[in-house]
Amino acid sequence: MGDFWVFGYGSLIWRPGFAHVETRRARLYGYRRSLCVYSFVHRGTRERPGLVLGLDRGGSCVGLAFRVPGELRDEVLTYLRERELVTSVYLERSLDIRLDKNGTSGGETVSAVAYIVDRVHEQYAGGLDAAHAAEIVRGAVGQSGRNEDYLLSTLEHLEALGISDHWLEEVARRLAPL
Numbered sequence: 001m002g003d004f005w006v007f008g009y010g011s012l013i014w015r016p017g018f019a020h021v022e023t024r025r026a027r028l029y030g031y032r033r034s035l036c037v038y039s040f041v042h043r044g045t046r047e048r049p050g051l052v053l054g055l056d057r058g059g060s061c062v063g064l065a066f067r068v069p070g071e072l073r074d075e076v077l078t079y080l081r082e083r084e085l086v087t088s089v090y091l092e093r094s095l096d097i098r099l100d101k102n103g104t105s106g107g108e109t110v111s112a113v114a115y116i117v118d119r120v121h122e123q124y125a126g127g128l129d130a131a132h133a134a135e136i137v138r139g140a141v142g143q144s145g146r147n148e149d150y151l152l153s154t155l156e157h158l159e160a161l162g163i164s165d166h167w168l169e170e171v172a173r174r175l176a177p178l
Contacts, residue, residue, distance in 0.1 A: 050140030050147035054117030
């Protein structure tokens, strides 16, 4: 099989952790970036959950697409499944994304591996308002560190790529000391 694409919308943007030969900005239609997953492992615990990103239905999401050489398919998919499917809150899907071309969204459409949230999973937090999301994020800590650091690092990397996410920015503003 030939090369394939992986779509990153959160921590995969700033820490993909797998070999790839090309990175392009891309848009996924029909799903949006959302702090909609209770984290029991990486950014919280079962007793004190944090929140991490998921791709939830509706809207669209700008992220990064990583082109992976076909000969690394098994290795990369094994890595991604170990990383993303640790509690089965995400569903692995092959979805069409639109690659940017010269800074515009007028590029080609390709199929990419993406991880969407399972809305019937116990960790699905649903649509939270920014104040409630900030309340959950504040003080949560898991195996990968503080939940606030996850959110702020994601926003920092999105900003560096020229990607704005107004809802995430509002959650971060609400984390600021009073």
